[in-house]
Amino acid sequence: MKPPRRRLAVVAATLTLAGLTTACGAIGQAVDCNTAAGEATKIVTEWSSAIGNPDAIGTASETAATKTKELAGKYDGDVAAALNDLADGFAAMKGGDLAAVTEFSSKANGFTSKITAACA
Template structure:
């Protein structure tokens, strides 16, 4: 995998963790937000591990991205409202990581601050 693709994939995972840890990880937040934050952290950590083992296989990166997207959609289905919407939006970011369309993935990453704001509002 080319270095820009790897950097992009790692950046998505890092920003995803940061977005939901900030949004839902503070003491005193609702249980749903804490659970969502823990699950997202687990999913993104698994994703990061997959990236390490697939560094030379772009198709494996794409598969790992799709797997993370599916797990996030499953997680979102357990909730409703803005919280579910924010998790689904994050799933869409992972789903957009395609070997042949890194520009689309980069564009989707630009939406992470908006997703974070949505999660903060849902958990606030």
Template sequence: MTPPRRRLAVAAATLTLAALTTSCGAIGQAVDCTQVSQEITKITNEYSSSLSSAATDPKAIEKASQETADKLKTLAGKYDGDLAGAVNDMATVFESIKVDDMSGATEAMGKLPEIQAKAVAACG
């Protein structure tokens, strides 16, 4: 796996960690947050698997990133408010991953702590 692919895999793992560490307060919100967490984990695991199989095709990284962004947008559409906003922000990070502009992708990934804080606040 090349260094950019490793960074992408680490970012995906970070998103999964953000989803798993999101704590939820109210019972209805807890159910939403748990469901979102499980879906994000599934989506990012699929993304990581896609990166592993994209070793010889850099454009496959972009395709996998866009597919992941689309899945996250669909997931965000099931929810409201800040929770939907946080998931949409994650989708934006994946949309920014372009093989010919890894600096843009790296910059977007730098926003992951902010996105995680937004998700935690939405579930708190």
């Protein structure tokens, strides 16, 4: 009778350990997502501050695209894809076109939603 109990104890311990590992992974993902979202927000804020005049749009957008691509390189899956989409949005404004800035601004909520959805 003792061997089946030992097996059950081993199975229960294994399942508990697997559950804790999964929970820690989920917590780690939430922290990573918060970090990614915070860094992306910081990049967007820096870009917004830097585009005070039309001459600065191209340089600020290129810098933001580079920073966002670097940030995306730290993540994988949906988070990286969402950050890469944001970087592509910045890259589209490299020429300093005001129409591109307006288009990007209208898409900004979509980029934020993609990052949030990737973290959900």
